[in-house]
Amino acid sequence: MRKLYTLALHSIMTVPVEKLTWLPHPATKAEFIPIAANLSGTLVTLNDANSIRRNNSPKTIAIFGITGTPQLQPEVELIAQIIRQTAEQLGSIKLLVLGRNAQEAEAPLRAALAGTKVELEVHGIIPADEIERRLSESDALLFLRGGISSRRGSALAGVACGLPVVAFEGPETGPPITDAGVVLSPAGDRSTVANNLARVLADDALRSELRKRSLEARDKYFSWNVIARKFLQVLNNA
Numbered sequence: 001m002r003k004l005y006t007l008a009l010h011s012i013m014t015v016p017v018e019k020l021t022w023l024p025h026p027a028t029k030a031e032f033i034p035i036a037a038n039l040s041g042t043l044v045t046l047n048d049a050n051s052i053r054r055n056n057s058p059k060t061i062a063i064f065g066i067t068g069t070p071q072l073q074p075e076v077e078l079i080a081q082i083i084r085q086t087a088e089q090l091g092s093i094k095l096l097v098l099g100r101n102a103q104e105a106e107a108p109l110r111a112a113l114a115g116t117k118v119e120l121e122v123h124g125i126i127p128a129d130e131i132e133r134r135l136s137e138s139d140a141l142l143f144l145r146g147g148i149s150s151r152r153g154s155a156l157a158g159v160a161c162g163l164p165v166v167a168f169e170g171p172e173t174g175p176p177i178t179d180a181g182v183v184l185s186p187a188g189d190r191s192t193v194a195n196n197l198a199r200v201l202a203d204d205a206l207r208s209e210l211r212k213r214s215l216e217a218r219d220k221y222f223s224w225n226v227i228a229r230k231f232l233q234v235l236n237n238a
Helices: 002-007 072-090 102-112 128-136 153-160 190-202 204-222 224-236
Strands: 011-013 030-032 059-064 093-098 118-123 140-147 165-168 182-185
Touching: 059 072, 059 128, 059 153, 059 190, 072 093, 072 102, 072 118, 072 140, 072 190, 093 102, 093 128, 102 118, 128 153, 140 153, 140 190, 153 165, 153 204, 165 190, 182 190, 182 204, 190 204, 204 224
Parallel strands: 011 030, 059 093, 059 140, 093 118, 140 165, 165 182
Antiparallel strands: none
């Protein structure tokens, strides 16, 4: 990586340059450009951010993507523990799991959540517009695949769909992802994640404010147009 940086005229980093300890100082050839979610980001607008659930359907927690073998089982156990703790506080909730390796995780998740008031819905790889619709209809995204950062596409999918994101903090966590509606917990602190998730789901006003922050961050930092302009700026200076 250091050699490639030395050879390059410009190096595009998907996390803030100051978070990358392997770069030389000062890293004059490094430019930070976050990634965008592979979604249109058009189903939810700022006008929708203040919508509050008016029916009795359970709150929905979305998880987008599961790590495959050999991490699948430990990840399922982590998810199940947090969801069980959340259900103990809130009662009936729904867990929506979709994307890569979701179907492989279904059987162990159902076993781990047996006896709880958790409704489980699982989808594998589905079209992008269907992912966007299902995420947009959820109440929060739970991101547990390491610390959240501006290079984690599955977390940014939640931001693009205007969701509050409950996540672990990590060494790459920082602006602009923290400008979105992200609620952070110390790395590995499962109880805090569950408490934060329960708080977001229980508080309509907080959830609405977090949704608004996610949509504003999407439009300001993570939209395709914004990212394309940043690439043009870098290339024009080459």
